[in-house]
Amino acid sequence: MKTKLLRTRPADIAEAGGLLAAGQVVAIPTETVYGLAANALDGDAVLRIFEAKGRPQDNPLIVHISALEQLEDLAEDLSPAVYQMAEHFWPGPLTMVVKKKAVIPDRTTAGLDTVGIRMPSHPVARAIIDAAGVPLAAPSANTSGKPSPTTARDVLDDMNGKIPAIVDGGACSVGVESTVVDMTGDWPQILRPGAITEEMIAEAMGAASTDRATLEGLSDDAKVRSPGMKYRHYAPKAPVILYEGSPWDTFCGILEDMNQPWTGVICFEEFLPAIKESKSRLVYSLGYSWDHAEHARRLFSLLRRFDRTQARRILVQCPRTVGANAGTVNRLRKAAGFRSVDCKKGRRVIGVTGRSGSGKSLLSQQLQSMGAQVLDADKVYAQLLKTDNPMTRMLCHHFPGVWKEGVLDRKKLADIVFSDPKALETLNFITHSQVKAQMHHTVEHSDSKLIVLDVPLLFESGIDQLCDLTLAVLADREGSLARIMKRDGIDRPRAEARLNSQPHDDFYRARADLLLHNTGTLAQFEEKVDTFVKKYCK
Ligand code: TXA
C-alpha cells in the first residue's frame, strides 16, 4: 500500500473524511500527538488500527468527538461531574473514562464496559471528525512500544506502507498524550498524567487523585485500571537512564557519569554548553529547565532522534517531578523502565516566588514554623552589600558613582538602571549570579531536610535551578495593592507602579511547577497553604 501525505486544505480534509467513512485508517494531527484514526463504531475498521500499530488487543482505544452532544450517543450514566469537567477542559488534552453504550463495539474498548472519550482542540482533528461523520477511535500513531509521533514525518517513519494516508498538520503543540481520567468513581482519578494536571482538576472540581501505577513500575501480574499502564512504552533502542533532583544536582550527576563512549545526553538548555564542551557530541536540549511546555513538546522527537544515532545509552536530566511536569516525567520514567538515579542528597529545596504583596512570605513563615530553613533573597542581597565580596567589588567597578563611604546609595543606583536598560542588565547579571552563588553555598552546607528559597526573581536569577520544586503564589491585584500599601506604608500610585513593573500571571504559569492562588479570604489562603504543606513538604 502506498501511503499518501495529505495537507490541510478543504479537499484534503474531505479526502481523509471519505477514507475514514469507508472503514480505512488515516493518521491525523491532534494537539497532543498524532493519532491513528478509524471509525470507532466499526469493529473491522478498528481491527485495522491494531494491525497497523502491532498493538495488543487488550489495550482499549480512545474515541474522539467534535461536539458535546456526541458524548451522549456513546456513553451512559453520565454524572454532573463529567459535564463540569467538559466545561473546564474540553476541547483539549483530556480523556474521560465513562460507562459505554452498546453502539461501541467490544474491539474498540478491548471488552471493557467503559470507554475513554476525548474532544480534541486541534481544528484539523475536529474538521476530520466532522468530515468522517462518525466518532473516531485513535491511539497514538506510533508502532506499539515506540515513542509517540509529534510530526507527520515521525508517523511516516512507523506507518509508511501500512495505512492509506497521513494528514500533515504540522508539529503538535502539547507533545504528550492526553490526561486520562476515570470519571466512574466518586471523584476524578488520573490514570495517565498529561497537560491537564491533578492540581488543575482539583482546583476546578474540589478533588482529584492520581493512580499510583503512573508513578512507579508494576509487577507483571499486577491488576491495572488502565491496560496501557502495563506495557513497555515510549522506548528508544538504547536504554534510558533518568537523573532525578534539582536541575543543578542532576547536571552534576550526569557530568560524573558520561565518561563512557557513545553516551547520549538529553539536558536542559542552560547546561548544554557545559555538557557539550565536556565530552559527548550526542547531546540534545529539552528546553530551559523551567519551560515545562517545551519539555513536553520536545520529549518524543528527541527520544526518536537517538534511534538515528550510535548512542548506546541515554542519560536524561529529568524535569522536576511534581505539578506541571507530571505528564513528561511519567513518559520519561516509562521510557527508562522506572530506572532512575537519585541526585537529591536527602533534602528538599522549595523555591517560592510571586509578585510583591502576593502573600508568599505567609507561606515561607508557615514552612519556617514547621522547621524549614528559609533563605530570603532580599536579605541575602542586603547582607552581601555590607561586606567586601565579589558582588560589592563588581558593583564598585561598574557603578563607581553610587557609593558614599562604602555604603551603596540604592536610590541613585535605581535612577541609573531604570533609565538605561544596558546598565540594568549589568546590575542583574552581577546581583543574580552572586545571590545565587551565596544561596547555593548555604544550601550545600545546610543540615536541614527542608529548605525554602524565598526569591522574587526566582526564574530570572536562575535560582530555580537549585530547587526540587518551584511554587508561585498568584494573587488578585486589589488584594496585592492593599497588602503592599499596608506593609510598606506607600500610597496607591506607588504601589501600582511597583506591581506594574512585575511579571503577569502568565509568566509564572509558564514556569512554576505549582501555583497557589491567593484570591479569597485570608482563612481560605491559610487552608490552601496547609494543604500544600501536607502534600508536598513531607
Ligand atoms: O492524546 C491522546 O490521548 C492520543 C491522541 C491521538 O488523542 N491518543 C492516545 O491513545 O494516546 P493511546 O491509545 O495511545 O492511549 C490510550 C490510553 C491507554 O493507556 C489505554 O489503556 C487508556 O488510554 N484507556 C483507553 N480506554 C480506557 C478505558 N476504558 N479504561 C481505562 N483506560 C483506558
Ligand code: MG
Ligand atoms: Mg500510545
